[in-house]
Amino acid sequence: MTSIQQRAALQRQIWAIANDVRGAVDGWDFKQYVLGTLFYRFISENFAIYIEADDDSIHYAGLPDNIITPDIKDDAIKTKGYFIYPSQLFANVAARANSNESLNTDLADIFAAIENSASGYPSGRDIKGLFADFDTTSNRLGTTVKDKNTRLAAVLKGVAGLDFGDAHSGDFESNHIDLFGDAYEFLISNYAANAGKSGGEFFTPQHVSKLIAQLAMHKQTRVNKIYDPACGSGSLLLQAKKHFDAHIIEDGFYGQELNHTTYNLARMNMFLHNINYDKFNIQLGDTLIAPHFDGDKPFDAIVSNPPYSVKWIGSDDPTLINDDRFAPAGVLAPKSKADFAFVLHALSYLSGKGRAAIVCFPGIFYRSGAEAKIRQYLVDNNYVETIIALAPNLFFGTTIAVTILVLSKHKTDTTPSSLMPVACSKKKPTTTCCWIPTSTRSWPCSTARRMSSTLPVPYRLSRLQPMITTSR
Structure with missing residues (x-):
């Protein structure tokens, strides 16, 4: 057999x-x-x-x-x-x-x-x-x-x-x-x-997890450690172990999870993949208001699939606007939609040589108000490296066509052509919004339809179904 x-x-x-x-x-x-x-x-x-x-x-x-x-x-x-x-x-x-x-x-x-x-x-x-x-x-x-x-x-x-x-x-x-x-x-x-909707809250499908790990690790021959601020059962962290030589992740795997049951699943998952206790650190708690690892050395690789558009305390806590994670943007994510709070948290924990790959609800790329200001902050500071609009029905519990936002603090090219929007659909881009990160407005994917083979191999989604079409 x-x-x-x-x-x-x-x-x-x-x-x-x-x-x-x-x-x-x-x-x-x-x-x-x-x-x-x-x-x-x-x-x-x-x-x-x-x-x-x-x-x-x-x-x-x-x-x-x-x-x-x-x-x-x-x-x-x-x-x-x-x-x-x-x-x-x-x-x-x-x-x-x-x-x-x-x-x-x-x-x-x-x-x-x-x-x-x-x-x-x-x-x-x-x-x-x-x-x-x-x-x-x-x-x-x-x-x-x-x-x-x-x-x-x-x-x-x-x-x-x-x-x-x-x-x-x-x-x-x-x-x-x-x-x-x-x-x-x-x-x-x-x-x-x-499990319906709740299923997607603790598990990211393996084919998507692999892509996110590849994006975060791209062109990095060695990272100090890898971190997931909303780690669920640990599937994203483990994809990094599975698809990359263990020796290049020097100090191990770090994560935080709010749900107690899922937190236990993540720790069990580490042991079951032969990651010894001294090579992982999974913590229980609310990443946005009680983050762990804030005093640690920044992370070279961050992967995350945080909950989509959940409520958080936001402006009801006046101290958060002075938090080192959120203060640089000058505005907090809306109380009814914490998506950008997770993005800014990840950016704050990212090292100068690192890269973060975050699954995001597509609405954050075209909604107005505080989210538009945060988008402008990310673009003005040249943090956005890539945005990938995935096809629908890839995740458990939702049919939403989500996106992957890739952040970096070491980009040197600030020209519009250095930003790489990627659109995907069953056959070709149609009406799904794909944010072209030279602007804070949204564009239909047809704007970026003329795409070809210029993507580095880790960015190609050839194993995802439906297939994607890419451009630059």
Whole structure:
């Protein structure tokens, strides 16, 4: 079986499990249990491989817990960020799940123990609360303890039956981890596709994520770190890891997320793609009013798909106009539309050599008032490098034809021809607005219809459907 066939078979199997096991429970509500169980299996197998260290005489799952010394535990936590005793490993819990009458409380205790093992260590912040949404006492699992245990056992057995290959043979990182990461991303994307509007709030489709990562990393052979101020489940950050050599992202992956559940998904997603705790920093909170990383070194690459036209406090907080992120523009984004607040935030966090690629609601490129003034500020200061108007129906939960705004602080060419508008539609540009960034007015895409092959390769959307037409 080829790797493509193996992935397809695995995806069919895991989605069947997710649907069969949940019964009458809503799929959106049940996602935490399937995703959490997949994560639990991954960190268990990853941890066992680390302890065994290619020594065929050691089978960690078969060892008694009391063989673990304080030094072994301390060294493991410093390296992996957490500790799992043999009896707590996924394989051992799944093997006795059907007969375990206290399965739900045992799982809760194990998850708490894994999180607490990092307490007092540098990884504590990254591990704490990872399993918070895996509520083993929830009535979503059933009204009685027996019902809860039956459903939990079914999830464990289903995930245990997934064939990720032999973790003990070949290159663990390139085979086993890739399959786990792909399965996790597949599940998240399917849940997003079936979740309606809310689905787009935490997952950016992979083909779009890849393009955004390419735009942010274009012509950069090395970046200090990559940042997403509204990171959702982390899909944009992970595309940068997947499509670029790991060594060129020197200091790791940074993000902030407002939603607690999605914040946990992002942290799990990092681990599942073998990004160790010391190479990512995902924070919980409101990026616009309580930003993290403001004292850090600016970022060489920023990717983002922030929520479209959401409300924020804006001018109701008189201190924000003096905030270093917003003050240079001289005006705040409207309270009813925070789009440009996210743009200005990203620009403020961008290094002098870096580039930001941000998915934007198209209205910000032609609406009047404060947004027109912010547009003028961006143009006057030569920050706009590229604007790409995407085709509709590319994102979960919306049919809107959104745009990608690419910002840079190191442009030297200030002539109008240095600005590159890109239009896209099913066959040719028609009525979708494409902002020509030499002006604050909007233009129909037909204005930029005479486009050809002058785009650098990373800017070509040949893999996106519908196809685009480009000009310069």
